[in-house]
Amino acid sequence: MENPKKKKKTSQNPEAKFQFELNSCSKAKDLRGAISLYDDAVLNNTRLNQHHFNALLYLCSNSVADDLLKTTALDYGFRAFRHMSSLGVVPNEASVTAVARLAAAKGDADYAFELVKGMGKYNNATPRLRTYDPALFCFCEMLDADKAYEVEEHMNGVGVSxxxxxxxxxxxxxxxxxxxxxxxxxxxxxxxxxxxxxxxxxxxxxxxxxxxxxxxxxxxxxxxxxxxxxxxxxxxxxxxxxxxxxxxxxxxxxxxGADGHCCCCGEQLVCVDIDDSETEKFAGSVAGLALEREVKANFSEFQAWLEKHDAYEAIVDGANVGLYKQNFADGGFGISQCSLIVL
Known part of the structure; x- marks a missing residue:
């Protein structure tokens, strides 16, 4: 009697078969093979989804660096994106990034930037650094400084560093x-x-x-x-x-040199401290932690005291200084240690 566990799996549906073969082409960087699969899928009315289109767009965008494939990659990349839109398949960040790369390869930095700016109309599509790169680098290569600054400004607006x-x-x-x-x-x-x-x-x-x-x-x-x-x-x-x-x-x-001197001019390098804005941010973080861990009233009183006595440049933590290296049998609070630090 035949073991049911050894039965061969039933044949895949057209969508799953197309996905499997397309992924194989993507791994092998076989653009022509992927295009052939895509043409057959369109001819046979295979139902295409976002993952199908993204795989093809990714392969097209990665093939523009090959002079022999560039024209074909651009043609099918834009064709697939138009087809995607006509079917109502919503692009995601990966889709937009791939098409932006195609646009930049074509020298159309404006379109690459428009794609990024228009991502707000797609659900759950948030631009990343790689999404902006095609437009930014293309404008820079074209020496269009003002447009490049515009891209940077847009990046800053959405929190992309x-x-x-x-x-x-x-x-x-x-x-x-x-x-x-x-x-x-x-x-x-x-x-x-x-x-x-x-x-x-x-x-x-x-x-x-x-x-x-x-x-x-x-x-x-x-x-x-x-x-x-x-x-x-x-x-x-x-x-x-x-x-x-x-x-x-x-x-x-x-x-x-190992001693911190420049071997060219002989100047001594010095340590660079944090600036005012970084200091303020650091102080805010410390205060936030203190308010979480300590009695809030006590820390608030300490902050108020500091504001009244802001002429002081340093505050000595007497408890830590006085007990420094005193954890032995006859150890104790060393007032002399505090006095030495203050002096």
Whole structure:
């Protein structure tokens, strides 16, 4: 008697079969095979869903880098998206990202950006960094700085943060467009967000400081005291006063010694503290934790006391200082330790 467990599975329905074969083409990066499957599915009136279209769109968007496949990928990619819309299949973030990449490959950055801006009409479709990249990079490559800034502004509006690649692209288009104010802004964004940049980003920075425009910008007359105050307020990392000084920049690549000295100019590197806004945010976080864990009335009274006595630059935690290293048999609260710290 035949074991029912060994029975072969019944044949798949057309939709599932199409999905399986399409996934195989996607894994193999076989665009032509996927197109053939798609044409057959359309001819046979196979019911297509979002996953089907996304798989095809993804394959098309990844094939535009191949010169032999680019034209076909663009043709079928846009055709599939129009077909998707005509069937009432709602795109998601992956759908929009794929079509935006197709638009950028075609050089149509405006359409790529319009796709992202129009995502609000789709349920549960929230743009991500990768969704904006096609439009942003395309505008930057076209040296359309104003449109690139518009994309950045839209990203900021929905809470999408720039990373090194995006900042480097914006820095490059700003430098080549002679937008010194934006160059200054993106340099400090790199400083605060990236810290250690890649080789390609370093080249962009070097190109700016070696260029003629960099030597032309800057204030000859400036308030030294105000600059020092700005450095202090911003934690020692930068002054925030814009370009000061004028003339050619000395551009060299160097390294830092184990003792913190620059091997090129010999200057001693110093620690950079957090700036005013970061300090305020940190203080707010600490206060929030304290209110959760301590008696609220007591901490509120302490905050009120601090506001009245804000002339103090430091407060000594006597309990921790006095009991420091006193956890032994004859140990106790060391008033002398507190006195030493205060002095």
């Amino acid at each position: 720039l990373e090194e690649a995006e900042l480097a692209a914006l820095l490059k288009v700003s430098a080549r467009s002679g937008r010194a104010d934006k160059v200054y802004e993106y340099l400090h964004n790199l400083r605060s967000c990236v810290r250690c940049v890649s080789e390609s980003t370093a080249v962009v920075v070097e190109e700016w400081f070696c260029g003629a425009k960099a030597s032309e910008v800057g204030e000859v007359e400036f308030d030294v005291g105000q600059v020092k105050e700005g450095v202090l307020r911003n934690g020692g990392g930068w002054h925030g006063q814009g370009w000061i000084g004028k003339g050619d920049w000395a551009v060299n690549r160097t390294s830092v």
